[in-house]
Amino acid sequence: MPRTYKRKLGARKYKDYSTENVETALTKIVDEGWSLRRAAAHYKIPFGTLNNKYYSRYTKKNGGQKVFSDNAERSFLNAACICGDWGFPLTITDLRLLAKNYLNEKGRNVGRFIDNVPGVKWAYSLLNRHKDEVSQKVAANIKRARANVSRETVNKYFDHLRETLKDVPVGNVIILNLLYLL
Known part of the structure; x- marks a missing residue:
């Protein structure tokens, strides 16, 4: 962190x-x-x-200065969001390598980065600077077939389940008890 x-x-x-x-x-x-x-x-x-x-002196912020501009940081985060929307969320390492590729494309060599790869603290600081726009979440790995389930399929499942369980007492169905608790 x-x-x-x-x-x-x-x-x-x-x-x-x-x-x-x-x-x-x-x-x-x-x-x-x-x-x-x-x-x-x-x-x-x-x-x-x-x-x-x-007299417009000392216009920089206190502390270490950022390596990337605000536009470059936002483009990294937009790319990460697009990858997440496509079903391939980026990890912290992927975000760091994305920044490395950007620096290599621009022909810049940043001395404070080892092999031009930003550190883990840089990645967490980036997420912290833009915490109102993005957040880091653990991705759940599911198959594409499960991810493509439509609302109609889910509704059809619960309609069929309701017809199947209409004569069964509620106390005998464990799943329905869990649904009522939620």
Whole structure:
């Protein structure tokens, strides 16, 4: 599983301001001529942070940067979903090899990946970044003949079962008791 940072108790607080406040402060600076110090004090944003935002410094996120763009990550996940719809769900290893093939096609060599294959933590981090769109589930292996059963076939089975069991007491049928419990 990917590492998740947990801040220690009493550690320095970061980003105790909202992005809306930063945007409002920047518009006050640009449109109404407020000073950086006045806007920082009024909206309770650190002066250095507001100064960096105003001059467009340090635009990258904290921590390690992603290797793939958002579009590339979404295309990996879309390909995995399509394979799952076709009845061939991808495993974590398959997802990693898909990313390796992408890097090889682009001619990129990423130094932090061994043999250009992303690690298991990368795959779990990818799923964690897009957890609202996709999730990892264990696939149940069933034969294609069972997967192609239609609604009409199932309805016909239960209609026939109802006719067969109409004179049998319910207490004598174990399967019906299980169905009532569900």
